[in-house]
Amino acid sequence: MIKRAVALVLLLMLGGIFATLMLGYTPDSELNLTARYYAERTAADLGAANIVTAIVVTYRGLDTLGEVTVLFLSASIVGLVLASNRRPALRVRTPVGELLTTGARFLVPLILLLGVYVFVNGHLTPGGGFQGGAIIASGVLLLLLADPLRHFSHHVIATVESLAGLFYVAIGLAGLFLAGGFLDNRLWPIGTLGELFSAGAIPLIYSLIGLKVGAEFSSMLASLSETEEL
Amino acid sequence: MAYIAMATGFLLVLIGFYGALTQRNLLRMIVAFTIADSGVNIVIVAIGYMRGRTAPILDATVSAAEAVQRIIDPVPQALVLTAIVIGVGITALMLAYAYRLYERKHTLDIAKLTDLQG
Numbered sequence: 001m002i003k004r005a006v007a008l009v010l011l012l013m014l015g016g017i018f019a020t021l022m023l024g025y026t027p028d029s030e031l032n033l034t035a036r037y038y039a040e041r042t043a044a045d046l047g048a049a050n051i052v053t054a055i056v057v058t059y060r061g062l063d064t065l066g067e068v069t070v071l072f073l074s075a076s077i078v079g080l081v082l083a084s085n086r087r088p089a090l091r092v093r094t095p096v097g098e099l100l101t102t103g104a105r106f107l108v109p110l111i112l113l114l115g116v117y118v119f120v121n122g123h124l125t126p127g128g129g130f131q132g133g134a135i136i137a138s139g140v141l142l143l144l145l146a147d148p149l150r151h152f153s154h155h156v157i158a159t160v161e162s163l164a165g166l167f168y169v170a171i172g173l174a175g176l177f178l179a180g181g182f183l184d185n186r187l188w189p190i191g192t193l194g195e196l197f198s199a200g201a202i203p204l205i206y207s208l209i210g211l212k213v214g215a216e217f218s219s220m221l222a223s224l225s226e227t228e229e230l
Numbered sequence: 231m232a233y234i235a236m237a238t239g240f241l242l243v244l245i246g247f248y249g250a251l252t253q254r255n256l257l258r259m260i261v262a263f264t265i266a267d268s269g270v271n272i273v274i275v276a277i278g279y280m281r282g283r284t285a286p287i288l289d290a291t292v293s294a295a296e297a298v299q300r301i302i303d304p305v306p307q308a309l310v311l312t313a314i315v316i317g318v319g320i321t322a323l324m325l326a327y328a329y330r331l332y333e334r335k336h337t338l339d340i341a342k343l344t345d346l347q348g
Contacts, residue, residue, distance in 0.1 A: 007251035011244050018240040027232050028280060028303070035303040039286070043294030051286040051301065055308040067312050074319035078326040126287065130315050193288065213315070220322045227329055 047190030048123040048199040056128065057202050057209075061183030065172065068212055072165070075216040079154075082223045096146055104146035111139035119210030123199040129206040133213025140218040144225045152222040161215035164208045171201055171208070235276035242269025256328045256338040260321065267317045271310045278306030 031039055038051055038059065048054040056064050118125075119132025143150060175184035185205070191198035246266025250259050279302055286304035288294050332338055 004252055007248060010251070011248055014247065015240075015244055018243070022233070022236055022240065025233075025236070025277075031280075031298060031301075031303060035305055036298055038304055039297040039301055043288055043297070049288045051288070051297075051304040052307045052311065055304055056311060060308065063312070067315060070316055071319050074323050078322050081323075081326045081330055124287075126285065128311075130311060134318075193294065217318070224322070224325065224329075 043193055046185055046199060046202070047193055048185075048202050049194050050123055050125065050128070053123050053128050053202065053206065054199075057122075057205050058183060058185045061172065061205075064209070065168070065183070068165070068168070068209060071213065071216050072161070075220050078220050079223045082227050094148075096148070100146050104142045108139045108142055111142065112136055115139065115210070115214065119207050120203060121196070122206040122210075123202045124194060124196070129209030130213050132206075132210040133215075134217060136210070136214035137217030137221060140214075141221055144221060148225065151226075152218065154219065154222065157215050157219045157222065161212055161219070164212035164215065168205060168208045168212065171205055175201070231281070232276050232279040235279065236273055239269045239272030239276060242266065242272065245269070254339050254341050256331065256340060259340070260324045260328060263324070264317070264321055267313075267320075271313055271317075274306045274310050274313070278303035 030036075038055055042048055042051045042054045046054050046058055048058070115132045115135035115138075117132075118127040118135055119129045122128030122132070140152070144152075171187070172183040174187055176182050179186040179200075183205070185200035185202045187201045190200045196203070243266045246262045246264075246269055249262025249265065253259050253262060283302045284292060284300055286297075286301040286307065288297060292300045328338065331343065335343060337343070
């Protein structure tokens with residue numbers, strides 16, 4: 001009980017800090033300097049309709065490369081931590097039900113299509129590589145739920161993942177020579193604002209990120225599912 | 231609106247920390263951490279919100295010229311996008327370690343994991 005009381009006191013103090021922060025907070029009525037720059041220059045400089053995408057993929061593209069690397073690291077560590085207990089356990093197939101099996105067969109292609117749509121249109125609509133990749137991985141999750149014994153080839157997942165990463169860095173380096181700098185999207189003309197083939201290399205880069213993130217999430221799910229003692 | 235979202239976010243952070251401090255089951259602690267994580271994300275998004283403005287996406291209704299007057303701050307949204315993805319990675323890592331621990335010790339109760347006690 002003392003432990004609980006100490007926890008409560010700590011949280012009360014933290015809540016006090018939060019309350020002061022909130023009382024002292026006044027919403028901005030105008031965009032601050034950084035946001036104003038992005039709002040004014042994105043359309044003219046990069047041709048991307050979605051400003052968040054422009055920030056994530058181009059203005060702060062190096063950070064996104066780092067983020068994808070962190071995700072890759074955590075996916076590989078999950079694989080590493082769970083790998084050593086892949087023993088040939090007695091794998092008995094338990095029926096998962098007609099509804100789930102048929103539903104998965106019907107929904108998985110649509111989910112994959114939605115995922116691809118989301119990351120291909122990342123520069124125009126809300127969404128992008130990370131969201132699209134997560135949607136693709138949710139399709140993989142549905143497949144795993146419908147058939148827990150399904151074995152996903154780690155080889156295929158790793159190949160997709162490393163090729164996407166390789167091309168991502170290659171496009172970044174191409175920007176160094178052909179455009180303004182590392183991960184600059186103006187490798188080719190940026191086109192008309194709002195069209196699918198616009199914003200230079202952004203759709204291509206975000207599609208690669210989508211594939212990479214989808215593959216990483218799928219490999220995490222596959223590693224976690226293979227540990228299950230069925 | 232921003233205040234409601236911000237208060238909700240802070241409340242979720244507090245709930246998450248309370249859970250992480252008082253629960254003894256590792257899985258419950260992981261859930262508590264993800265709740266705190268969502269709370270932080272909500273707070274950051276709430277900071278970027280501005281009354282009467284729309285999402286930072288240029289289209290037929292928001293032209294590039296009037297974007298400065300019409301859109302909310304895009305920077306917190308980009309930050310939260312990053313934070314959510316990293317949060318998923320961290321959660322997967324925590325779950326993997328918890329699984330390995332359970333496999334070795336056959337318990338998820340942190341009070342029984344006493345290897346580091348002298």
